[in-house]
Amino acid sequence: MSQHYFAYHFTIDPVQPGTDIVLASLEALPFESFEETETGLTAYIQENMPGAGAEMAFDFLENEFFSVTYRIEKIEQVNWNEEWEKNFEPIDVNGQCYVRAPFHEPKNADFEIVIEPKMSFGTGHHETTFMMIEHLLELSVENQTVLDMGCGTAILAILAAKKSAGKVDAIDNDTWCYENSLENIARNQTADIRVFLGDASTLETLDVTYDLIIANINRNILLQDLATYVKYLQKGGTILLSGFYKHDIPVMEEKCVSLGLSQQLVKERNHWVAMKYVKL
Numbered sequence: 001m002s003q004h005y006f007a008y009h010f011t012i013d014p015v016q017p018g019t020d021i022v023l024a025s026l027e028a029l030p031f032e033s034f035e036e037t038e039t040g041l042t043a044y045i046q047e048n049m050p051g052a053g054a055e056m057a058f059d060f061l062e063n064e065f066f067s068v069t070y071r072i073e074k075i076e077q078v079n080w081n082e083e084w085e086k087n088f089e090p091i092d093v094n095g096q097c098y099v100r101a102p103f104h105e106p107k108n109a110d111f112e113i114v115i116e117p118k119m120s121f122g123t124g125h126h127e128t129t130f131m132m133i134e135h136l137l138e139l140s141v142e143n144q145t146v147l148d149m150g151c152g153t154a155i156l157a158i159l160a161a162k163k164s165a166g167k168v169d170a171i172d173n174d175t176w177c178y179e180n181s182l183e184n185i186a187r188n189q190t191a192d193i194r195v196f197l198g199d200a201s202t203l204e205t206l207d208v209t210y211d212l213i214i215a216n217i218n219r220n221i222l223l224q225d226l227a228t229y230v231k232y233l234q235k236g237g238t239i240l241l242s243g244f245y246k247h248d249i250p251v252m253e254e255k256c257v258s259l260g261l262s263q264q265l266v267k268e269r270n271h272w273v274a275m276k277y278v279k280l
Helices: 014-028 080-087 127-139 154-162 174-187 200-206 220-231 245-259
Strands: 007-011 033-036 039-048 065-074 091-093 095-101 111-114 146-147 169-173 192-195 210-216 233-246 261-269 272-279
Touching: 007 014, 014 033, 014 039, 014 245, 033 095, 091 127, 095 245, 111 154, 127 210, 127 233, 127 261, 146 154, 146 220, 146 272, 154 169, 154 174, 154 210, 169 174, 169 200, 174 192, 200 220, 210 220, 220 233, 220 245, 233 245, 245 261, 245 272
Parallel strands: 095 111, 146 169, 146 210, 169 192, 210 233
Antiparallel strands: 007 039, 007 065, 033 039, 091 095, 233 272, 261 272
16 A cells, blocks of 8 residues: 655744754654744654654754754655656656656657656655765766665666666555556666565565665655665665765764764755765
């Protein structure tokens, strides 16, 4: 079944630095993703997590520096194709990679990817995906084994395949993402990509080690599962991490170093970051 979510909409005054403080507090809780708004912040949590959908005793609600109120909204599954068509603009990454929906006109680029997503919602799509595409464009992946972990629409797996990667696997724990990935892979004529419905534990069943692992998820899941990813990354292999904010770099760096990873490059876009590491 596809996951359902609750959205916690926080109104913060003044917005800064209040939003940064609220965000730092929320990241210690089981919220999966965040979206900055004009009035503060929205945090998303799966409905099956403890406390989801209920009032919570947030420690930042009473303070002398800023005011915070919030409301809770249950996110219903929507016709995302319709929402996508109304709101999505194509992504042009440095004139090299063009990501568009089927109803957009083609454009002359080194790599064109046609995506029609069916996810209930997405957070930070443009920033994190844009930077991960940039990372991929800068890497030589020819004949390499590649894993797209938390693949979503499979944009990154498809780009790796179009760049002549050898074996490409994609994993997501959401049924809609799994099915949508299969459709997008067929649409882009990259049928050799293998897609699996599951989480990090799925790697134990595949008996594959990877030259490149791409994980564009969120901070909490990355910290939880990074050791498993590294276990299946070949020595000298590259791992790309995104889905978190600039202020998360220290905790991510500490975790990566403890697992024998060496930082190579950090990209930043609107406070989101995408980091490149190599396994020593």
